[in-house]
Amino acid sequence: VRGWRRCGDHVSTTLQRQESQLLRALVGQIREMLAARSAQSPADELALITGIRTGPSTAPDDRVLARLLPDFSQGDAELAGGLRSLHEPDLIDGKDGVAELVLNTCPPDGGRVRLSLEEAEAWLCALNDVRLALGTVLEVTEDMAEELPPEDPMAPHLGVYHWLTYVQETLVHAISGS
Amino acid sequence: LITLVIVVASGRAWDDGAMTSPVELEKSEVDEVGADDTAWQTIVWNDPVNLMSYVTHVLQKLFGYSKEKATKLMLDVHLKGKAIVSSGDKDKVEVDVTKLHAAGLWATMERT
Numbered sequence: 001v002r003g004w005r006r007c008g009d010h011v012s013t014t015l016q017r018q019e020s021q022l023l024r025a026l027v028g029q030i031r032e033m034l035a036a037r038s039a040q041s042p043a044d045e046l047a048l049i050t051g052i053r054t055g056p057s058t059a060p061d062d063r064v065l066a067r068l069l070p071d072f073s074q075g076d077a078e079l080a081g082g083l084r085s086l087h088e089p090d091l092i093d094g095k096d097g098v099a100e101l102v103l104n105t106c107p108p109d110g111g112r113v114r115l116s117l118e119e120a121e122a123w124l125c126a127l128n129d130v131r132l133a134l135g136t137v138l139e140v141t142e143d144m145a146e147e148l149p150p151e152d153p154m155a156p157h158l159g160v161y162h163w164l165t166y167v168q169e170t171l172v173h174a175i176s177g178s
Numbered sequence: 179l180i181t182l183v184i185v186v187a188s189g190r191a192w193d194d195g196a197m198t199s200p201v202e203l204e205k206s207e208v209d210e211v212g213a214d215d216t217a218w219q220t221i222v223w224n225d226p227v228n229l230m231s232y233v234t235h236v237l238q239k240l241f242g243y244s245k246e247k248a249t250k251l252m253l254d255v256h257l258k259g260k261a262i263v264s265s266g267d268k269d270k271v272e273v274d275v276t277k278l279h280a281a282g283l284w285a286t287m288e289r290t
Contacts, residue, residue: 128282135227172231
């Protein structure tokens with residue numbers, strides 16, 4: 001990847017085959033995690049009748065899902081639970097939607113990616129979700145080293161994380177024209 | 179929530195020649211829970227993953243802030259650990275937090 005470029009009302013880049021495959025696999029994993037979370041709260045009869053969906057009122061045990069779907073309140077558990085129940089289904093739909101858009105616009109075998117600015121915003125969110133997930137597992141910190149020693153088993157994963165950071169950073173700058 | 183219900187009474191304006199008002203307004207407090215509902219704020223917390231450029235971009239896009247204002251708020255998040263990025267009644271702030279969560283920022287809401 002050589003970073004994104006803005007051209008009129010579009011942005012574009014070129015992905016290597018393995019970059020495309022990696023990105024698609026990571027985005028696909030986010031979708032699976034979100035789907036598993038949704039499956040924990042199947043639609044009940046009342047929701048089917050009223051069309052009002054409610055999600056779980058407690059935060060996910062899984063730390064990655066907990067970071068993707070944070071509490072609405074610190075300190076007020078009742079408020080946090082109520083708002084989670086109310087908004088989580090839509091938030092999951094939104095995150096699944098941007099992930100799906102990436103899968104629909106990222107060529108499976110690599111090559112040129114050309115996005116409208118609206119599509120680019122969806123890519124930003126999806127890339128961010130993948131970075132949040134990886135960053136949580138890798139326990140990244142603001143002042144962590146750029147690279148781990150090669151023998152560290154986490155080293156290749158951190159490399160992927162930094163690559164995603166580069167893709168997202170250049171996309172932000174391409175969109176805002178800076 | 180405080181909801182104002184305006185009841186328009188069917189006043190008989192010239193009944194008996196008395197100068198009664200043709201319209202009466204009746205204020206009804208339907209629900210008193212959360213009397214200070216106008217005073218909520220949205221907090222964005224620092225986290226090690228979100229990019230400074232991305233956080234600035236999100237604040238500009240979601241709230242229509244200038245680049246300067248969004249950058250200042252982002253720096254507050256980065257350097258002080260958190261920043262109040264919006265305020266208003268509970269419903270507005272709830273929507274704001276939802277949008278920030280959709281964008282992947284770590285946001286919460288609280289009473290001022």
